[in-house]
Amino acid sequence: MTDKPLVAITGASSGIGEATARAFSAAGHPVLLMARRINRMEAMSLPRSMCRQVDVRDREQISRSVAEAEAEFGPVDMMFANAGIARLADIGRQPPEEWDEMIDINTKGVMNTVHAVMNSMMERKTGTLVMMSSIAGRKVYPDHTVYCGTKFFVHAVSESLREYLADYGVRVLVVSPGVIETEVLTGVLDEETKAAYKQNKVKIGGGIGADIVGDLILNAYQLPQNALVQEICLTPTRQKY
Numbered sequence: 001m002t003d004k005p006l007v008a009i010t011g012a013s014s015g016i017g018e019a020t021a022r023a024f025s026a027a028g029h030p031v032l033l034m035a036r037r038i039n040r041m042e043a044m045s046l047p048r049s050m051c052r053q054v055d056v057r058d059r060e061q062i063s064r065s066v067a068e069a070e071a072e073f074g075p076v077d078m079m080f081a082n083a084g085i086a087r088l089a090d091i092g093r094q095p096p097e098e099w100d101e102m103i104d105i106n107t108k109g110v111m112n113t114v115h116a117v118m119n120s121m122m123e124r125k126t127g128t129l130v131m132m133s134s135i136a137g138r139k140v141y142p143d144h145t146v147y148c149g150t151k152f153f154v155h156a157v158s159e160s161l162r163e164y165l166a167d168y169g170v171r172v173l174v175v176s177p178g179v180i181e182t183e184v185l186t187g188v189l190d191e192e193t194k195a196a197y198k199q200n201k202v203k204i205g206g207g208i209g210a211d212i213v214g215d216l217i218l219n220a221y222q223l224p225q226n227a228l229v230q231e232i233c234l235t236p237t238r239q240k241y
């Protein structure tokens with residue numbers, strides 16, 4: 001038994017979300033896992049976990065899942081708005097439907113996720129929002145155009161939220177990774193862009209393990225509530241851009 005509070009993670013079915021779920025679970029937290037591939041989350045068999053099939057574009061699904069988990073484990077103390085897709089492409093030939101998907105999931109999905117817990121954190125005057133941006137939320141790449149736009153959005157919203165929530169004692173941490181070894185490239189449908197990305201990845205000696213990101217988030221979360229790591233910007237050492 002543990003008295004550690006509930007943490008909730010979107011995009012928990014693979015990659016950084018899964019690694020973060022494993023890290024917090026190993027540290028004794030009950031976890032709410034949300035993503036579309038429920039079988040992947042259930043297969044993790046984490047103790048004191050609740051898995052919910054959630055599409056972050058559906059505000060209701062997130063709020064309902066949070067309410068169900070809170071009824072069992074108490075209030076969400078950390079929400080990781082991590083779910084995202086990277087439809088990287090040459091913008092000149094990218095179908096606009098790919099922009100729609102990225103904008104809906106990476107920006108509106110993040111807002112839907114924050115919305116599900118923010119008021120409760122303000123009332124309780126505690127909590128931590130972890131916002132998944134990217135190194136592409138700090139600088140642009142010519143074949144990441146709309147993806148960069150969505151991640152710059154996350155940076156801007158996070159900084160505004162950080163100032164807004166400071167008086168309530170709620171922390172806002174932005175995570176801005178470079179190349180991390182996950183399934184993210186399966187979302188790149190433009191073959192030329194994917195090949196160039198892979199080539200660069202080989203050149204820099206590969207990406208970093210997602211477990212390193214999960215552990216860093218846990219370490220930042222474990223600081224006293226009055227200490228905030230505002231941003232984790234982590235890249236492979238050999239990644240220049």
Ligand code: NDP
Binds near residue numbers: 176178184
């Ligand atoms: P993965 O593809 O392994 O994970 C993406 C996660 O997001 C999956 O769990 C997926 O679950 C979930 N997801 C995608 N769309 C939705 C949706 N509509 N509703 C709910 N969940 C969704 O890649 P990563 O772990 O790399 O990606 C996680 C985050 O990290 C993303 O925001 C990405 O932009 C960011 N990032 C990744 C970097 C990298 O190099 N890997 C670098 C910088 C940032 P499911 O499909 O089951 O719904």
